[in-house]
Amino acid sequence: MDVVGKDGLDSTHVLAFRRKLTHWYREHARELPWRGVHDPYKTWVSEVMLQQTRVAAVLEHYDRFLKLFPTIIALALAPEDEVLAAWSGLGYYRRARMLHKAAQFVVKELAGKIPGQSDELRKLPGVGEYTCAAIASIAFGESIAVVDGNVERVLLRVTGRAEEATAAGKAFIRVQAGLLVPHKRVAHHSNAAGDHNQGMMELGATVCLPRGPLCLGCPVYDLCATKGEHVTAPKGKQRSQTVAYLLETRKDGARTEVLLERRGDESSLMPGMLELPMLPLDAVEEREPILRVRHSITNTNYYVEIYTAPGMGDKKLRAAIPAARETLSWAGVGRLKELPLTGLARKVLMRMDLMGVAGPESPEMMRDEVRKALRE
């Protein structure tokens, strides 16, 4: 078999590629909780969570999210803050808001029935070109190709085409992916298109790695034009910044509370979510933080310092956080995990062992807890 040329896959390549990939996927697919599931709602949740997010991070949220919101109706009926609380730590919180909105739309306007076709799915908020194809193929067996970062990398390497961020470059990849996806269901209990798409992504995620691809384990090595790394475009520069936050606790009888601050609704970054009160750097000069953590946001590495509440007579730190600021509120540590905390706040509170307290026993109790917390 000849390797694939610059013009892309021919019909011989297509048949061989499909066969090899499908066989490999059957043998090597990771066991993940959203695989082998026949509920379009669950497929949808998993696909949204997986957008630009590592499998390991999704594994920490997927089961709990579905326990809290087992059906699209449960999700549609939940208050937004509960949805955000369940999403806390996953990042890109707009995804959670859009998923919530879309669930409400499906329940209200479509009688709770998730559309079974990619072009209808595409109209839902938060469902773009990739996600509509993923849900349609995986949950409904539609013959439509997904193109995500994995698929693009695999196809660039297989064809030897140089990476270009142009409409023509994107179109080439889309065409190649479309040639490869199987045309229709072969049998009742199989899903050729869905399995093929997942196989393409699995190959990119576990074998055709961005750096140091494991070519010796690749099922389509024979066809591959490059058999190795393709040239990747240089990325933007990273920046670093130091920031400081206050960790202040108080006792209210047997209950421990921590001071939190709510971000403004107009904030572009994580609006309405809860974090620790920020301290100006000049207020903490020459002090020693009780904790240092790194927290990266897109292109910035934040070197975060956490300071405890000031002692008696310490005017400077105290003055840095006006007690009257109306965005401030005290939260009992027992219900922290039910609040829409930013990932950083969550990380710090976990690190300081303030979130290890046992939570509510059941989803119902948890919802009651959240409602109570949000009323205050």
Add this chain to the structure above:
DNA sequence: GAGACGTGGAC
């Protein structure tokens, strides 16, 4: 079409 939008793990 470029920029905004989170996070944590790997090296």
Add this chain to the structure above:
DNA sequence: TGTCCAAGTCT
């Protein structure tokens, strides 16, 4: 206290 980046979408 450096850099990259993961199953994208929206504006």
